Amino acid sequence: MGFQLSHCSKQKKVKPFYGPDKDDDNGYASWPVKHPSALETFDSISKEAKGKKVVVFLDYDGTLSPIVEDPDKAFMSSEMRMAVREVAKYFPTSIISGRSREKVKEFVQVTNVYYGGSHGLDILAPLRAVKSFDKKISIEVEDTITEIQGARLEDNKFCISVHYRQVPPKDHDYLKEKVISLVENRPEFRLTEGKMVLEVRPSILRNKGDALNYLLDTLGFKDAKDVLLCTSEMIERTKMHSGLIHFP
Numbered sequence: 667m668g669f670q671l672s673h674c675s676k677q678k679k680v681k682p683f684y685g686p687d688k689d690d691d692n693g694y695a696s697w698p699v700k701h702p703s704a705l706e707t708f709d710s711i712s713k714e715a716k717g718k719k720v721v722v723f724l725d726y727d728g729t730l731s732p733i734v735e736d737p738d739k740a741f742m743s744s745e746m747r748m749a750v751r752e753v754a755k756y757f758p759t760s761i762i763s764g765r766s767r768e769k770v771k772e773f774v775q776v777t778n779v780y781y782g783g784s785h786g787l788d789i790l791a792p793l794r795a796v797k798s799f800d801k802k803i804s805i806e807v808e809d810t811i812t813e814i815q816g817a818r819l820e821d822n823k824f825c826i827s828v829h830y831r832q833v834p835p836k837d838h839d840y841l842k843e844k845v846i847s848l849v850e851n852r853p854e855f856r857l858t859e860g861k862m863v864l865e866v867r868p869s870i871l872r873n874k875g876d877a878l879n880y881l882l883d884t885l886g887f888k889d890a891k892d893v894l895l896c897t898s899e900m901i902e903r904t905k906m907h908s909g910l911i912h913f914p
């Protein structure tokens with residue numbers, strides 16, 4: 667987890683956010699250098715936090731749970747659960763995930779946090795603009811990937827994920843081509859890529875960064891000058907970079 671001051675006059679003191687680098691695989695190697703872990707820079711965070719309201723935003727997969735082969739088994743440890751519960755006692759805490767809000771809530775099982783699902787499309791009440799996600803695309807994707815060994819579809823309610831972690835590497839490009847071909851001429855959808863996952867989302871422009879702003883507003887911190895934002899890595903990344911796949 668990194669940290670960042672929000673709308674704040676002291677912004678120059680804090681490391682700016684950088685999008686992923688071109689020089690390595692999505693910038694993963696150089697990321698920790700530019701965004702030191704909150705645990706390793708605890709003293710400077712404590713200093714920054716003096717006199718401010720701390721607001722925490724976290725991802726689920728890869729942050730609160732380890733990345734595992736089977737997305738249905740990405741369980742959180744009880745130590746992590748206790749830690750989240752404890753943090754949320756003191757600071758308003760939100761968990762924003764690409765998964766459905768119900769599923770992430772079921773995994774986390776903590777009541778004193780705010781949940782945002784489907785990459786922020788579903789925060790407590792779904793956005794009116796996204797009445798429903800056209801399930802026809804799920805059926806088409808499912809039918810298309812069924813022949814690809816190890817490929818699986820996860821229904822996240824307002825978006826879908828096509829997992830290829832368990833697909834033999836030789837078939838990755840084939841799978842991507844197939845999914846791209848289903849989405850590329852349909853302006854109602856957009857395609858993003860995560861960790862061994864393709865995500866078909868409605869084309870409405872909303873991501874975890876928007877969800878963060880919405881929750882800040884809901885919490886009454888929209889124009890506050892004295893907020894220290896503590897966010898996890900994927901939320902920082904999506905504030906700037908959506909992982910959007912551009913069609914050729």
Ligand SMILES: O=P(O)(O)OC[C@H]1O[C@H](O[C@H]2O[C@H](CO)[C@@H](O)[C@H](O)[C@H]2O)[C@H](O)[C@@H](O)[C@@H]1O
Nearest residue numbers: 727733734735737740763764827831861862863
């Ligand atoms: O943006 P996120 O909230 O991080 O959601 C991205 C995807 O996260 C989950 O998949 C990832 O974790 C799985 C379990 O560890 C792993 O098997 C998979 O390879 C990762 O991509 C989630 O299952 C997806 O629906 C999200 O799209």
